[in-house]
Amino acid sequence: MHDLAFFRANLDAIGERISTRGMTLDRTQFRELDSKRRAAVTEAETLRARRNAESQQISKLKKQGLDTTGQQANVRGIGDHIAALEEQVKALEDEFRTLMAGIPNLPHESVPVGHSSEDNAEVRRRGTPPAFSFEPKAHWDLGPELGILDFERAAKVTGARFAVYWGLGARLERALINFMLDVHTREHGYTEVLPPFLINSASLFGTGQLPKFAADVFKCENFDFWLAPTAEVPVTNLYRDETLDADKLPINLCAYTPCFRSEAGSYGKDVRGIIRQHQFQKVELVKFTRAGQSYDELEKLTADAEDILNRLGLPFRTVILCTGDLGFSSAKTYDVEVWLPGQNAFREISSCSNFEAFQARRAGIRAKSGQGKAEYAHTLNGSGLAVGRTWVAIVENYQQSDGSVIIPEALRTYVDAERITPRGEMR
RNA sequence: GGAGAGGUGGCUGAGUGGUCGAAAGCAGCGGUUUGCUAAACCGUCGUAGGGGCAUUAAACCUCUACCGGGGGUUCGAAUCCCCCCCUCUCCGCCA
Structure with a gap:
């Protein structure tokens, strides 16, 4: 498994080195999957932040003895939304992890290039x-x-x-x-x-x-x-x-x-x-x-x-x-x-x-x-x-x-x- | 296989639905004091991921997740429910 930050920053060099092993690294696929995954994570996390904040509000209102039925229904809606998003995130992360886990190590510079x-x-x-x-x-x-x-x-x-x-x-x-x-x-x-x-x-x-x-x-x-x-x-x-x-x-x-x-x-x-x-x-x-x-x-x-x-x-x-x-x-x-x-x-x-x-x-x-x-x-x-x-x-x-x-x-x-x-x- | 008790930060250990990422202590780190050592006092002290970020990285700010693992209930779960794994004790069985 490669270091993700390093991998992202040096994608082209890494791709070339890996090709000497007779394996092709699909850089476009990597970039697309990585950004799709990150976008989904960001969206889900933003929603979670909103739910947490509103849940806190409910807690405060309840302590004042106020009715929170409306807010609760609202947050439940956010929760459903989060659940749907999380499925996407999980699928993308699984796909991403599988991709990363299947990429071989980089040959050391002292290793001769060859096919077999x-x-x-x-x-x-x-x-x-x-x-x-x-x-x-x-x-x-x-x-x-x-x-x-x-x-x-x-x-x-x-x-x-x-x-x-x-x-x-x-x-x-x-x-x-x-x-x-x-x-x-x-x-x-x-x-x-x-x-x-x-x-x-x-x-x-x-x-x-x-x-x-x-x-x-x-x-x-x-x-x-x-x-x-x-x-x-x-x-x-x-x-x-x-x-x-x-x-x-x-x-x-x-x-x-x-x-x-x-x-x-x-x-x-x-x-x-x-x-x-x-x-x-x-x-x-x-x-x-x-x-x-x-x-x-x-x-x-x-x-x-x-x-x-x-x-x-x-x-x-x-x-x-x-x-x-x-x-x-x-x-x-x-x-x-x-x-x-x-x-x-x-x-x-x-x-x-x-x-x-x-x-x-x-x-x-x-x-x-x-x-x-x-x-x-x-x-x-x-x-x-x-x-x-x-x-x-x-x-x-x-x-x-x-x-x-x-x-x-x-x-x-x-x-x-x-x-x-x-x-x-x-x- | 049967019965019971547990699994919380580097360690010990509190927490049984709402600012709990989590009290307290120890260890660590920074500092004050100090002839040296020690002690005392003050501060600090988890990991991972996302966003701010723009040329990389660091720093910083912010958000999210993580209290054995996975599901569920709920507006909200370390805390309630279900399944699984691991550790310990007793019984049974075996080498």
Whole structure:
């Protein structure tokens, strides 16, 4: 959500910047709706002022014991008029709010202009993809062969796009969660939180999933509860409608949660394996900062995510998303992409974004220093990392010619094994 | 799930139909006093939106809305009625 006064004053510049995202801002529509809305508000308020004044008169007359039947009928007439006007105002404000709520954030000036993911720019690359003396397998073959990944039974229990992890497969997932949380809390300065996995509509509005992207989120019947699509939602909304002490920022939080996404519109995409599931596990990093420090913190956040891959010895590259590929709420995003031998490609494993005040304005997250005026905080988040995709990266990058998988050094104490062998534990 | 008690400004807490945006206290801010600290005293102190406004912004004036949320009654609602949400206590049930 944009600041209204700023938006009005800089409409043309904003419209042009937004067009780099491949979206057209109808400035004429905005101006017309805004002035129509304001005219209606002014009219309704003028009438209300009149009603209040005349009501006071009635009060005075009554105290003098005078008859006020005529005045009362008159004010009742004003009241009816107000009621009719209020309906107009409400309709216009709803329309206006929907319009404003659907306008994406402005890309930061450092974001390259482009149309699609092809225009994203690589900013760095670490590690070397492993050389295999055999044809490396994809995890959707390796997993079942190792007896650690089971799609058939998941489909029976729930449906497509779900998986069951067995034995060391399940333990590898859990080990990754613990490893990531330990590194972030002990070495990167984050505080661990464990939030609710169901969130309400107000929270989804705060981070920008609602109203535009309701179709991507699972909704509970008969409750205003939704399954969290990412820990970004519950964790960012922890401070909704609060004013933070600016001198104590940044606040760095990390959280493990399962994430649930309907994946509407992704039919036929990544149908094999666990790259794109309705449920996946993620460790998320969230920062609340002052306005002036958010871009430095974005660099740190991204480095914190990359550090996990470094420690696991997984090759990756980091790209900066171009204007056309940027998410709705984000001003600047780095995607960290891990190398997957089974697909012979880099695949997104973390997405680190600075939302500036865009979410804070929606969610009412302010920061105030001493006697200073409260300002909107800046919010950031990034995966640190997507656990399922890290699982895939380990299985595919560390596969051996005999079909086994070596556990990376950093993870051994967590998995309590050095290797996953094809015998398997699935029954 | 059942019974009861609550939800008012940064906090505590009064207010049960008519200048109530809301008493009082605390905290905050400005000032007087003061060797320093403290105290005392005086003043000030919510948020959002509209209009005045014209080239932006600030300041100022003014109006409107906001006493958990949404409806209703009334000339007029923090106050009365209905629905919902949240918190606390007890019972039941469960992990």
